[in-house]
Amino acid sequence: MSSRTFPKIMFGGDYNPEQFPREVWEEDMRLFRLSGIDIATINVFSWSLNQPDEETYAFGWLDEVMDKLHENGIRVCLGTSTAAHPAWMAKKYPDVLTVTSDGKKRKYGRRHNSCPNSPTFRHYAGLMARKLAERYKEHPALLLWHVNNEIGNRCHCERCEKAFQEWLERRYGTLEKLNQAWYTRFWGHTFYDWDEIVIPSALSEGLSGGNSDQTAFQGITLDFYRFTSDSWLECYRMEYDAIKQVMPEAIVTTNFQGNGTYKPLDYFQWAPFLDIAALDIYTENHTPESYMALRYDLMRGLKDGAPFMLMEQSPSVINWKTVNPTKRPGVMRLRSYQAVARGAESVMFFQLRRSLGAYEKFHGAVIDHVGHEHTRVFRECAELGKELQQLGDLLLDSRMTSRVAILFDWENWWAVELGGGPSVHLKYLEQIQGYYDACYAHGIQVDMIHTGTDLSRYDLVLAPLLYMTKSGYAAKLEQYVANGGTLVTTFYSGIADENDKVIAGGYPGELRPLLGIWVEEIDAMFPDQTNQLVLEQELGSMQGAYPCRLACEVVHLEGAEAIATFGSDYYQGGPALTRHRYGQGEAWYVATDPSVGFKKQWIQFLCGSKGITPILEVPEGVEVTQREKEGVRYTFLLNHTGNVQKVHIGNEPQRELLTGLEVRGELELPPKQVKIVAL
Numbered sequence: 024m025s026s027r028t029f030p031k032i033m034f035g036g037d038y039n040p041e042q043f044p045r046e047v048w049e050e051d052m053r054l055f056r057l058s059g060i061d062i063a064t065i066n067v068f069s070w071s072l073n074q075p076d077e078e079t080y081a082f083g084w085l086d087e088v089m090d091k092l093h094e095n096g097i098r099v100c101l102g103t104s105t106a107a108h109p110a111w112m113a114k115k116y117p118d119v120l121t122v123t124s125d126g127k128k129r130k131y132g133r134r135h136n137s138c139p140n141s142p143t144f145r146h147y148a149g150l151m152a153r154k155l156a157e158r159y160k161e162h163p164a165l166l167l168w169h170v171n172n173e174i175g176n177r178c179h180c181e182r183c184e185k186a187f188q189e190w191l192e193r194r195y196g197t198l199e200k201l202n203q204a205w206y207t208r209f210w211g212h213t214f215y216d217w218d219e220i221v222i223p224s225a226l227s228e229g230l231s232g233g234n235s236d237q238t239a240f241q242g243i244t245l246d247f248y249r250f251t252s253d254s255w256l257e258c259y260r261m262e263y264d265a266i267k268q269v270m271p272e273a274i275v276t277t278n279f280q281g282n283g284t285y286k287p288l289d290y291f292q293w294a295p296f297l298d299i300a301a302l303d304i305y306t307e308n309h310t311p312e313s314y315m316a317l318r319y320d321l322m323r324g325l326k327d328g329a330p331f332m333l334m335e336q337s338p339s340v341i342n343w344k345t346v347n348p349t350k351r352p353g354v355m356r357l358r359s360y361q362a363v364a365r366g367a368e369s370v371m372f373f374q375l376r377r378s379l380g381a382y383e384k385f386h387g388a389v390i391d392h393v394g395h396e397h398t399r400v401f402r403e404c405a406e407l408g409k410e411l412q413q414l415g416d417l418l419l420d421s422r423m424t425s426r427v428a429i430l431f432d433w434e435n436w437w438a439v440e441l442g443g444g445p446s447v448h449l450k451y452l453e454q455i456q457g458y459y460d461a462c463y464a465h466g467i468q469v470d471m472i473h474t475g476t477d478l479s480r481y482d483l484v485l486a487p488l489l490y491m492t493k494s495g496y497a498a499k500l501e502q503y504v505a506n507g508g509t510l511v512t513t514f515y516s517g518i519a520d521e522n523d524k525v526i527a528g529g530y531p532g533e534l535r536p537l538l539g540i541w542v543e544e545i546d547a548m549f550p551d552q553t554n555q556l557v558l559e560q561e562l563g564s565m566q567g568a569y570p571c572r573l574a575c576e577v578v579h580l581e582g583a584e585a586i587a588t589f590g591s592d593y594y595q596g597g598p599a600l601t602r603h604r605y606g607q608g609e610a611w612y613v614a615t616d617p618s619v620g621f622k623k624q625w626i627q628f629l630c631g632s633k634g635i636t637p638i639l640e641v642p643e644g645v646e647v648t649q650r651e652k653e654g655v656r657y658t659f660l661l662n663h664t665g666n667v668q669k670v671h672i673g674n675e676p677q678r679e680l681l682t683g684l685e686v687r688g689e690l691e692l693p694p695k696q697v698k699i700v701a702l
Contacts, residue, residue, distance in 0.1 A: 028274060029166070029368055029419060033098070034411045035062035036372030036389070037335065040088050041072055043376065047394075048088075051376060052095040054390055058401065059408020063092055063375065064334070067102035067172050068134070070151065071109035082158055093164035100371075101165055103155060103262050105148040106172035107134040116143040122180035125225040135176040139254040140186040145261055152262035156269035168273055169334075170262045173280035173303060175287050177251050179224045188217045190250045204522040205242040212240065223247050237442040241523040248437050252289045260296055274298045278334040282306070283318035284452060289433035291473040294325040303335035303373070306358070308348055312646060312663050313463040315358065317456060317471070319365035321431060324471035328422055333362040335373040339387030339400045347385070352399065353695030356407045357661060360697040364648040364659035368419060370411065372404075410681055414699075417680065421652035425470040426635050429459055430486040432474055438491045438523045444515065445547035445574045454487040454513065457619070461626040466637030466647050478503040482633040489516040489534070492526065497533035504537060505606025509633060512538070514576050514614050515545065530576075531612075538612045539583030539603030546575045546592070555590025556599045556617050562586065563628040569621040571599070576614035583612070642668045645692065658700050662692035677702045 035055075040048050055063075065088055066073070074080055092099055108119050113131035119141045122128050129136060137144045152170070159165050195201040198214055207213045214220055220243075221227045228238040238244045263275050276297050279290055283302040294300065300322045306315055322331040338355050340347050350358075359370045377388035389404045396405070436451040462469045462485075470481070474496055478484055484503065489512045497517075504510050517531025517538075526532030530542035548554070554575050555568045568590055575589055578598040587600035601612045617625070630636070638647045644664035650657045657680070662668050670690050679686045680699040692698060 029416075031061070031415050032363060032367075032411045032418060033062040033166075033332075033369040033371065034408045035060040035097070035100075035369075036064060036375050037067060038063035038065050038375040039068075039378065040065070041069055041084060042378055045087075047376075048091060050394070051390070052091060052097075054396055054401075055097055055375070056095060057396055058389060058405040059412050060097065060375065060389070061408075061412075062098045062100055062166065062369065062371065064100040064102060064169055064371065065089075065092075066104045066155075067169065068104065068106050069102070070104040070107060071111075073104055074109060074147075074151065076111055077115070080154060082155075089159065089162055089164050093162070097164065098166040099162075099164040100167050100169050101155065101159060102169040103148070103152045103171060103266075105151055105170070105262065108137050108144060108147075112143065112147065116141075118142065118180075118182060119144045120180075121176060121178040122183075124177070124179050124229065126179065128180070135173070138178045138180055138182065139251070139258050140178070140180075140182045142182075145258060148258065149261045149265050152265040153269060156266045156273070160270050166274070167298075168266050168275040170259055170266075170275060170277040172278060174255050174259060174277055175280065175285060177287060179222050183254070184220075184222045185218075186254065187222055187247065187250050188220050190253065191220060191246060192217050194246070204524065205240055205246075206524055207240070210239060241438065241441040241443065244441055245434065245437055245523050248287065249289070249434070251287060252292060252433075255288060256293055256296070259293070263296055276301045276332065278303050278332075279322070282315075283322050286433075286436065290325055291433065291475075297326065299330070299332055299368075300325045301332035301334040301369075304333065304362075305335075305337060305341050307341075307344065308350065308354070311460075312361065312661075313460045314456065315361060316365060316463055316646070317459045319362055319367065320459075320469055321471040323366040323423065324431070324473070324476075327476065328366075328470065330366045330368040330420065330422075332369040332371070333359070333367040334369070334371050336362075336371070337387040338372045338389055338404055340385070342383055342386040350387075351695075352403070355400075355403055357663065357695050357697055359407060360659065360699075361646065361661055363418065364646070364650070364661065364697075366423060366650070370407065414680060418650060418652070418657060421650035421657060423468055423470075423648065423650055425468040426482045426633070427462055427467055427630065428470045428472045428476070428478070428481040428484050429455060429462075430474070430484065430489065431455060431471050432491070434493075434521065435489065435491040438519065439488055439515070441523065444490075445545045448550055449488075449515065449573060451488055454616070457616075457622060458485050458487050458511075458626070460619070461622040462630075463646075464623050464643075465627050465630065466639065466641060467626070467630055467635060468638070468648060474499075478508060479506065481508065482635060483509045483511070483629055486510065486512045486516070488513055490518050491521055491523070492517050492519070492533050493521045497537065500534070500610075501537050501605070504608035504610050507607040509608055509629060510537070510610045511629065512610070512612055514574050514616065516612075535581065537603070537605055537610050538601070539581050539605070539610070540598070540601055540612055541579045541581050542576045542614070543579060544577040544594075546577070546594070548573060548575065554592060554615065556587045556613075556615060556621060557590045558587045558600075560586050562625065563631060565621075565624045565628060570618045571615040571621075572618075573616040575599070578612075578614050583610075586611075589615075639670060639672060641670050644668065645670060656702050658702070660690065660692055660698045660700070662694060662696050665694045667694065668692045672700060675702065
């Protein structure tokens with residue numbers, strides 16, 4: 024999708040007028056105009072209101088809201104309302120209710136309460152999407168569609184079990200192939216009929232006191248995770264298709280939860296069916312800026328660099344933590360611009376008016392319980408809204424250019440943490456974040472990529488914890504390195520295939536020729552233990568010893584050279600960091616989890632060796648990104664610190680977009696402030 028469909032960077036968020044009397048609606052419109060809000064997400068949780076019984080559809084209230092928003096110049100992100108099924112549906116058709124991993128059938132309540140393989144849920148959700156599309160296809164306020172909401176839960180009911188069996192038959196074709204993939208001769212698990220297969224749960228394969236995510240057969244659980252992600256994708260596509268059949272040019276998306284790294288759904292598999300990617304991000308005051316930056320880059324990476332939507336954030340507080348402090352003055356604006364700086368083409372909130380009751384009544388909003396504009400939060404939102412109006416369409420469709428990529432793979436994430444490995448403390452996201460942080464610390468722009476991404480555009484590819492080697496991917500990496508690329512991977516890589524079955528012949532499996540090593544053992548360390556990674560060769564300014572933790576591997580060289588060795592234990596002097604010249608490029612392997620300081624210096628060395636430099640040299644705590652369009656570079660400078668910072672932007676005159684002033688040389692950044700300069 025070309026985001027030129029948007030007239031500007033959209034500003035608004037979730038609006039629930041059905042929770043308030045109509046006299047409040049007029050005041051909302053006044054306040055929306057005052058704050059620069061130009062998009063409202065509506066009808067997200069209104070299924071029971073829209074369909075009070077099986078035969079009746081009542082869209083009168085929604086007609087009024089759509090018309091009123093249009094009259095006030097506000098575009099609509101129209102929810103399909105299927106995020107929570109009505110109580111009458113649960114009562115009449117209990118197949119819509121989920122079953123927990125311990126076999127308990129849920130009653131009606133909360134949200135995310137629908138079974139993705141319920142024929143009732145699928146029928147009525149698809150029908151609702153179609154009826155909404157037919158009713159509002161010509162409405163001038165409609166800008167895009169919002170399917171369901173923060174999709175994702177796992178169900179263990181009998182229908183899901185039957186659907187899982189059918190999914191497996193389509194995937195494997197024969198039970199012989201399935202038994203081989205799952206290694207079912209272990210513990211006598213050979214299957215002779217598809218209906219013998221049960222969903223992994225606390226009642227079947229679950230280990231560790233009933234934890235269904237830790238199983239004796241990781242291949243079964245991996246496929247169940249894939250099946251669940253696919254099941255929800257089918258539900259999304261059902262509504263997506265219903266809308267597209269009525270409105271072929273409609274923009275359709277859904278909002279991803281978990282700050283964009285929601286473990287149960289493989290978002291890369293969803294990406295082809297999103298007209299634009301969208302995420303909700305809820306962070307705390309102490310959340311590192313690099314944490315948010317990674318997730319924005321991941322959303323951009325879902326569609327190979329295309330812009331995305333920031334669909335939800337809080338303008339002030341969240342309400343579900345143990346302690347819920349407010350965002351400090353300036354932080355909401357700064358973090359909003361951080362999203363824009365990394366590809367967002369909307370800044371949206373949950374919520375526009377604060378609810379008066381139920382679970383999220385104390386969740387932040389643009390309009391607080393006091394109901395007027397005389398609050399700090401409203402003033403800050405209005406300031407941001409005015410600035411986004413001023414920017415207009417200038418930044419739309421601009422792209423970031425990166426020479427460094429980090430591989431992110433949901434299936435690999437699942438496999439790494441399914442159990443049986445060296446340590447329960449080994450966490451995929453932590454390893455990815457650690458290497459991302461090393462790039463972020465030096466102002467190096469990064470693309471988050473998937474296994475299908477073309478690698479030829481990158482000089483440096485980081486693939487931490489490449490535990491799972493999917494079919495053909497080792498050959499793809501070999502070609503990349505042979506053609507001059509630099510690859511970095513880490514301990515616990517190349518271990519298993521895509522069914523989590525160990526690749527015979529020694530670790531790191533299919534990566535052995537590329538990495539030029541053989542790993543004999545993996546020694547795990549307790550959280551309070553460390554070893555030392557001792558450099559045998561200087562890497563730029565790097566020398567001496569660095570702490571390492573979590574795991575240490577016993578490595579044998581098969582063509583690679585040892586750049587660093589371990590400082591203690593029975594493998595003292597053994598390779599800890601290796602480099603293998605392969606074709607025109609090189610492949611690096613670190614056989615442990617080195618310290619933050621080592622990662623930062625090592626990444627700086629690797630980038631320097633490839634001529635990859637920061638956009639600008641900036642003080643710590645200042646973030647710099649760059650978006651480009653039609654030959655113009657837009658450089659974002661974000662001061663996350665509480666002090667004035669100074670940045671030299673070069674002597675060529677540039678225009679600062681938020682003030683309209685010409686700037687050059689040294690630029691002063693007040694605390695929690697942002698500047699955007701164009702050249």
